Amino acid sequence: MVESSYPMLSPEEAFQCVVESLNPLSPCRQPIDDALGQVLAEEIHAAENMPPFPSSAMDGYAVIAEDDSPEFRVLGEQDAGHVHAFYVHPGTVIRIMTGAALPDGANAVIPVEYSNESEGVVRFTERFPVGANVRPVGQDLSAGDLVLSPGALLGPAEIGLLATMGCSEVLVYPRPRVAIMATGDELVPLGHPLAPGQIRDSNTHALAAMIAQIGGVPIVQGIIPDIEEELESAILEGLRRADMLLTSGGVSMGSRDLIKPILEKLGEIHFGRIAQKPGKPTTYATVRGKPVFGLPGFPVSSLISTELYVRPALRKMAGFTTLQRPRLTVELSHSIRHTPDRTEFQRAIVTWRAGRAFARNTGDQVSGRLRSLVGANALLRLPEGVSSFQAGDEVEAILLIEAIEE
Structure with missing residues (x-):
């Protein structure tokens, strides 16, 4: 031979x-819209505070929290994306939308649900403390903060964060x-x-x-x-x-x-x-x-x-540091035979029952049978030196996709 x-x-x-x-x-610069699923190769620091101005977290009224007047005159309305020359003083409020800049003089927002407005005058059914429903400057990020580190996987949240900070391109591993x-x-x-x-x-x-x-x-x-x-x-x-x-x-x-x-x-x-x-x-x-x-x-x-x-x-x-799939110990649902002179990787289906992982192979395991991989979510690693395993024996499984809950 x-x-x-x-x-x-x-x-x-x-x-x-x-x-x-x-x-x-070698890393390359990539538009953020093309970088989904890639690994970051540089530190990303915030260039500015986020949000850069105090803003309303609710639709409602910008008020002076300490003002205990029974009713308030509505001076106008502040929309998101527009800043008007309003100043809130005692006895007055500004109608405000979510995301709009907090007007000068105001230090809280009372949600619209707690208001009754009629003919330019509003009364409130509940009062709120200083800072209520206000997003302060730098609540999300402060200028200079380390936001993303090299090795970060760029998913939808990371790409959204990069866009928020004005980053149109990033250094990634190709x-x-x-x-x-x-x-x-x-x-x-x-x-x-x-x-x-x-x-x-x-x-x-x-x-x-x-x-x-x-x-x-x-x-x-x-x-x-x-x-x-x-x-x-x-x-x-x-x-x-x-x-x-x-x-x-x-x-x-x-x-x-x-x-x-x-x-x-x-x-x-x-x-x-x-x-x-x-x-x-x-x-x-x-x-x-x-x-x-x-x-x-x-x-x-x-x-x-x-x-x-x-x-x-x-x-x-591609810049990843985690290179292998997760592995776990599973209990065999049936007996299995294999050639003991080599490690064998049998295609299998792993399921969870009552907090325990069970596995069964996908049938005939010959190398030419592609159907043995169809539907498999794991590979059973059967070590050399052992010719058979019985139902109830424990072996190692490499998870290809998430195990099924039964």
Whole structure:
């Protein structure tokens, strides 16, 4: 039997090898409307107080809180966005709208619900203390405050805050561009009829979707024939266009598996085998200073290895510091068998019942059965050295999405 010349790494060793070899991409300035989901690369300080003037938090009347007059003359109305030359003195009030600047002389706002106004005179059913329903200067932010730190993930709230402060652009880590190519003379693109022995290419579509979901920018190169010169040319073209390259297929031990020899010729292979199922022949290399992942051709193997190694790599390049999914201990709902010579990652559904996490796998776990990933929200990590697990046994689960509450 022909043996691979590459040492067998554990999944943990492979993960460390990948993330320790990479650095974040150089930051770039981005309009805030295009920065959703990106990681901030600079400190953001408030340039001014927010709000910059005392304003009303309610629709009502701007008053002098200490004035105990039985009724008050309404001098006028202050709208949001307009400032009139009003001055509130004893026995008078200003009708005011939410967000409007508090007029000079006033120090509180009585909500309209506690008022009775008739013919320019208002009476109140309740009085409020100094500062009531008034947003003071700097309530949200004071000039010079550190508002956002490097490493912050920009979500809707953060982008809204940046807009509030007048920031139209921010320094962020860019979304990594990922070139994706499939190898194999048996592959046919969508829309083409299948000849005997051919199958449709699903991996480039699934991988592109996964890269986009992680936060990268997929660049699909399509299907490359099993010809060394064409594969080499496609690899170099992908690296010219992208920050990372994924190949699918061609990494096993067959005579037409050409990816590893080409990567050895062009760069450095860091590992060529992982003691895991599925995804044993997963390969990681550096070519011209950029990461290249040689993924297996089986669809499930390809996606599992992308989850375990490509996703952390892409996140590190995008400036994230949390690289892996959350993990938790789950109780098996049924017995499971697996090959004890490798760590196995079985597709599973994790549910919560009475505060405890339970898991069941998705059925047949063969590498070519893409349906085993459909509906799965977790991967069960079954360690090597144990051939079977019984219902009630506890194992580790990697959560892909939130567990279901039953």
